[in-house]
Amino acid sequence: MWEAIRRNKRHSLLLVALLTGLLAAVGVSVGAAWGAADIGLAAAFGLSLVLALTTWYGGDRIVLWASDCREVSRDEAPQLFNVVEEMSIASGLPMPKICIIEDSAPNAFATGRTPKSATVAVTRGLLDKLSRDELQGVIAHEMGHIRNRDTLYLTLVGVLVGTLVLICDLYLRATWHGAHGGRRRVRAGPAGAVLVLVALVLAIVAPILARLLHLAVSRRREYLADATAVEFTRYPEGLASALEKIAEDREVLEVANRATAHLYIVNPIKPTEERYSALGSTHPPIRERIAILRAMSTGATLRDYEETRMALGAGPRRPLASARALAESAGKRLPLREAPPAAKGRPLQGPDPKGAQGQFGRMAAAMAASAAQVPRTPGPGEHPTEGSLVCECGSRIPRPPGRPGIVECMKCGKLHDLRRAIHAAPPGAAEGQTHAEAPGAGAGCPPPAAGSALEPHATRAGHPPRRDSSRGRTAVFEAKPPAAGVQAPAPEPPAGRVEPVSAAAPGREGQDRPSASEKAEPPILQERKMLKVDWAKSVGPVRGPTATVSRPPAVPPAGQNPFGIRFDARGEPIYPAELVCPHCAAHFPTPEGFKGSRGPCPSCGAMIVFFERT
Amino acid sequence: MLCGPLAALSPGLIALIAICGFAFLVLVWFVAVRNGFVTRRMQVKNGWAQIDVQLKRRHDLIPNLVESVKGYMGFEKEVLENITRARSEAMKVSGQGAAAQVGPEAALTAALGRFYAVMENYPDLKSNVNVGQLMEELTATENRIAFARQHYNDEVMRYNTSIQLFPASIVANICGFTAEAFFEIQAPEREVPKVSLR
Numbered sequence: 001m002w003e004a005i006r007r008n009k010r011h012s013l014l015l016v017a018l019l020t021g022l023l024a025a026v027g028v029s030v031g032a033a034w035g036a037a038d039i040g041l042a043a044a045f046g047l048s049l050v051l052a053l054t055t056w057y058g059g060d061r062i063v064l065w066a067s068d069c070r071e072v073s074r075d076e077a078p079q080l081f082n083v084v085e086e087m088s089i090a091s092g093l094p095m096p097k098i099c100i101i102e103d104s105a106p107n108a109f110a111t112g113r114t115p116k117s118a119t120v121a122v123t124r125g126l127l128d129k130l131s132r133d134e135l136q137g138v139i140a141h142e143m144g145h146i147r148n149r150d151t152l153y154l155t156l157v158g159v160l161v162g163t164l165v166l167i168c169d170l171y172l173r174a175t176w177h178g179a180h181g182g183r184r185r186v187r188a189g190p191a192g193a194v195l196v197l198v199a200l201v202l203a204i205v206a207p208i209l210a211r212l213l214h215l216a217v218s219r220r221r222e223y224l225a226d227a228t229a230v231e232f233t234r235y236p237e238g239l240a241s242a243l244e245k246i247a248e249d250r251e252v253l254e255v256a257n258r259a260t261a262h263l264y265i266v267n268p269i270k271p272t273e274e275r276y277s278a279l280g281s282t283h284p285p286i287r288e289r290i291a292i293l294r295a296m297s298t299g300a301t302l303r304d305y306e307e308t309r310m311a312l313g314a315g316p317r318r319p320l321a322s323a324r325a326l327a328e329s330a331g332k333r334l335p336l337r338e339a340p341p342a343a344k345g346r347p348l349q350g351p352d353p354k355g356a357q358g359q360f361g362r363m364a365a366a367m368a369a370s371a372a373q374v375p376r377t378p379g380p381g382e383h384p385t386e387g388s389l390v391c392e393c394g395s396r397i398p399r400p401p402g403r404p405g406i407v408e409c410m411k412c413g414k415l416h417d418l419r420r421a422i423h424a425a426p427p428g429a430a431e432g433q434t435h436a437e438a439p440g441a442g443a444g445c446p447p448p449a450a451g452s453a454l455e456p457h458a459t460r461a462g463h464p465p466r467r468d469s470s471r472g473r474t475a476v477f478e479a480k481p482p483a484a485g486v487q488a489p490a491p492e493p494p495a496g497r498v499e500p501v502s503a504a505a506p507g508r509e510g511q512d513r514p515s516a517s518e519k520a521e522p523p524i525l526q527e528r529k530m531l532k533v534d535w536a537k538s539v540g541p542v543r544g545p546t547a548t549v550s551r552p553p554a555v556p557p558a559g560q561n562p563f564g565i566r567f568d569a570r571g572e573p574i575y576p577a578e579l580v581c582p583h584c585a586a587h588f589p590t591p592e593g594f595k596g597s598r599g600p601c602p603s604c605g606a607m608i609v610f611f612e613r614t
Numbered sequence: 615m616l617c618g619p620l621a622a623l624s625p626g627l628i629a630l631i632a633i634c635g636f637a638f639l640v641l642v643w644f645v646a647v648r649n650g651f652v653t654r655r656m657q658v659k660n661g662w663a664q665i666d667v668q669l670k671r672r673h674d675l676i677p678n679l680v681e682s683v684k685g686y687m688g689f690e691k692e693v694l695e696n697i698t699r700a701r702s703e704a705m706k707v708s709g710q711g712a713a714a715q716v717g718p719e720a721a722l723t724a725a726l727g728r729f730y731a732v733m734e735n736y737p738d739l740k741s742n743v744n745v746g747q748l749m750e751e752l753t754a755t756e757n758r759i760a761f762a763r764q765h766y767n768d769e770v771m772r773y774n775t776s777i778q779l780f781p782a783s784i785v786a787n788i789c790g791f792t793a794e795a796f797f798e799i800q801a802p803e804r805e806v807p808k809v810s811l812r
Contacts, residue, residue, distance in 0.1 A: 079754075082751075085754075086754065086757045086758050089664060089668075089761045089762050090761035090762075090764055091765075092657075092661075092765055
């Protein structure tokens with residue numbers, strides 16, 4: 001490891017020397033073509049010195065300012081802080097500063113001369129869309145950059161390349177304009193012509209060369225950072241799935257530009273954009289990176305990464321580190337951590353509830369896997385809530401996702417109609433939700449986070465489009481299922497889906513079902529009595545200890561239609577005038593115009609699923 | 615070759631100077647290697663201190679968590695009691711070094727794992743804000759312990775490897791540097807938590 005850093009530093013100097021030489025050559029030739037070689041040289045060096053010093057001392061701030069990010073404290077983003085702290089412990093690096101870029105495109109970068117003065121910046125989109133493990137993989141990658149001193153190196157190189165490009169550009173412009181009658185002390189004769197020619201060639205070739213060099217170096221660094229990330233987390237799948245998610249995201253990171261592109265984890269300039277340059281990218285192809293990470297099976301060292309990479313034929317042919325560094329890293333056999341049993345082959349769905357992952361979460365999930373022999377009642381979902389309601393007894397009731405009608409307080413049993421209730425604004429950032437809406441959540445119906453609402457394919461499950469309840473829509477219980485084909489109430493096979501992911505969970509909305517209550521008495525059956533139910537308006541308190549019963553919702557068996565629902569040409573359901581609750585056998589009229597797929601029984605409160613939308 | 619001032623010296627003296635020079639270089643190398651060992655051993659100890667910090671943090675978090683869920687999870691009394699018991703056991707041996715601490719800390723990890731598994735049945739509780747925060751803190755602390763352990767083991771491996779490679783092993787033998795112990799938490803027992811259906 002230290003060998004790699006030393007080698008990195010050696011190569012920094014080498015490349016810096018090379019570029020300086022190139023710069024000198026350009027400076028001399030341009031100066032000579034203009035008749036004053038020494039001034040040209042001095043100017044070139046002077047300029048690069050000024051730029052280098054500026055970058056050295058202010059580079060971080062310039063980059064961060066250009067990327068429009070904001071430093072955050074632990075209270076604002078506790079989970080992010082935890083993830084970074086874990087990586088700081090695993091790597092032995094001091095804790096970097098953390099910034100958030102308010103952009104919904106997922107990406108991240110790190111900057112800093114030394115590990116002590118380093119900063120890691122992530123976008124809001126990254127926080128919203130990635131799970132904890134994936135976030136950890138990305139952070140590990142960035143801290144790998146910091147440890148390998150890539151940030152220092154790439155910034156220096158960027159400065160030199162920039163100076164070079166600047167001088168060449170100036171010279172070319174000046175020559176172009178000068179050809180149309182400027183005053184230039186050009187040496188007469190063939191010597192002068194040759195000089196001009198040399199200068200022109202250099203001026204055209206050098207920037208290209210410098211850029212290509214920069215890009216090649218940048219790509220190697222990315223591979224090395226990936227390997228370092230695996231070394232930190234011992235879990236390559238985390239980074240692999242994170243890269244996959246970032247790659248599939250179509251959004252454009254607005255604050256990025258060519259100058260800062262190489263600092264990000266994935267090239268923020270996408271091939272679909274106009275400014276994407278086919279000449280060369282600062283990042284290796286994502287598919288290759290993902291393939292290498294997923295193929296790693298022997299261990300977590302740099303050598304294992306290299307072997308996998310060579311076997312796949314990806315990346316540069318020469319090894320990323322010297323033979324000695326590889327041998328040193330081979331001495332330690334670092335076993336990879338096991339993936340959770342259900343994760344293999346699981347398609348990427350909505351984000352997992354963030355507290356669930358991590359080493360500990362996986363271990364606990366494995367224990368739950370061996371234990372859970374029975375299907376568990378799916379609850380309203382583990383999605384963090386946007387706000388909460390304070391009951392008279394003082395306890396806070398979380399607001400389940402979706403559009404519930406009635407919620408029962410777990411402590412005192414009072415029922416609250418959430419459609420009309422006033423929500424207590426959660427105390428500032430003390431909620432600790434890294435959810436984007438945390439600071440502003442709870443006040444009425446807040447607009448959804450920028451990242452979630454704009455995506456038609458709602459990867460942020462559990463955020464159905466907010467509809468104003470005061471408009472009195474009848475389809476109160478209709479939440480758009482986030483993912484087609486999600487079997488919401490079907491009992492999940494125990495071994496398959498053991499983590500508290502329940503990405504299916506947000507598909508079912510409805511009432512908060514406390515699963516334990518001392519008041520679990522069977523509801524009084526009202527045989528053949530028609531209850532007036534209006535699901536569009538407030539139902540008011542329900543009689544009797546009804547809403548405390550916890551039952552799995554009644555799902556019509558596939559292919560059968562116990563409620564007698566017909567579907568019209570557009571696929572909208574046509575309900576009969578009266579419905580029967582399968583649990584308590586109460587009859588109640590169908591609300592007019594109800595087109596939903598499920599609703600609560602007004603007598604016993606159990607959620608009835610009339611049909612499944614596909 | 616023997617020109618200039620060297621010509622005035624006898625061959626014996628030249629040999630002596632050469633030997634002294636060589637000995638000096640060996641000494642410099644010796645000191646450098648030994649300093650390397652000391653540095654790495656310091657890193658090992660630092661790694662251990664880091665684990666200790668995280669373990670203590672976990673001890674502090676647990677009472678809070680148990681209090682928050684006690685009202686709702688009264689049915690799971692035995693799980694909560696297990697945790698409290700394991701915690702007091704762990705706190706008894708806290709600060710006594712790796713050998714003494716591994717057992718109780720592993721038991722605590724196992725108890726917390728069972729608790730976590732049982733929490734699956736209380737989705738309402740999980741969506742409770744306070745409990746969610748605490749769970750996140752707990753998960754983060756467990757992860758931190760795991761990573762601190764990983765880092766510590768890495769440092770131990772580096773140190774152990776370096777004192778075994780020849781020729782540095784000579785220095786290690788002379789100065790008395792011995793291998794350090796790894797910190798392995800055995801895998802939690804695969805006990806099936808009692809999941810009560812309601």
